[in-house]
Amino acid sequence: MSAADFLFSPEVQKLLTVLYAAPADQWFPTAELARRTRLAEPEAAATVEHLVGSGIVKRQAAKGEEQPEAIRIDRSFVFHDQLRSIALRSFVxxxxxxxxxxxxxxxxxxxxxxxxxxxxxxxxxxxxxxxxxxxxxxxxxxxxxxxxxxxxxxxxxxxxxxxxxxxxxxxxxxxxxxxxxxxxxxxxxxxxxALPAERGGLLQAARKKLATLGRP
Structure with missing residues (x-):
């Protein structure tokens, strides 16, 4: 898979749509991303690994059972602004x-x-x-x-x-x-x-109508 194919794959688009829509400091467990994107959890987890490996998102380690591992957009990613702009202009x-x-x-x-x-x-x-x-x-x-x-x-x-x-x-x-x-x-x-009628076109039509009415 090429870099372009990866970045614009349906799975990546779905995850980035959720991540870019959220506040920059919001963390998402993989299970929550899977729920919001309607992806199977293994599929979401594999996509998360690609995003982490690419540097697009950052990972927060789990803190016990009540706070599972989570990710969020990494604003320090070298192409963050460009990628966000591309996402806004397309799928987001x-x-x-x-x-x-x-x-x-x-x-x-x-x-x-x-x-x-x-x-x-x-x-x-x-x-x-x-x-x-x-x-x-x-x-x-x-x-x-x-x-x-x-x-x-x-x-x-x-x-x-x-x-x-x-x-x-x-x-x-x-x-x-x-x-x-x-x-x-x-x-x-x-x-x-339909495009709006031009003023000249309206005036010409009115003149034709008046001419017709004035005929014997």
């Missing part, structure tokens, strides 16, 4: 958010961008809609459910596509859009959402 956050938007809001969401993550683990998300505006209550419920399953809070902005495309420098979101942490998870054409 981007993929679950993308899947939710494509399945529940495919008729309204035109673009979606993850703006970044703060020190508390809150993920900021910018959603641009087309002709249809996502139902506010449905979006709030879906994001709350996703937040619970991911173990991270979501700070969501829903704006018209025109605002995203023509955002002035004074817009509060403008500076965040220029940050290096931004990555797009839904691009134009990824969903069935």
């Amino acid at each position: 956050a981007a993929e679950p958010i993308r899947s939710m938007l494509r399945s529940k809001f495919k008729d309204s969401v035109v673009r979606a961008l993850v703006l970044g993550e703060d020190a508390q683990g809150t993920i900021e998300l910018l959603i641009a809609h087309g002709q249809l505006v996502p139902d506010e209550a449905a979006m709030a419920a879906a994001c709350q459910k996703l937040s619970k399953s991911m173990g991270r809070h979501l700070n969501v902005h829903v704006v018209p596509l025109a605002r995203l495309n023509g955002m002035p420098a004074r817009d509060p979101l403008a500076a965040k859009l220029s940050a290096p942490t931004v990555h797009e998870i839904i691009a134009l054409g990824d969903t069935k959402a």
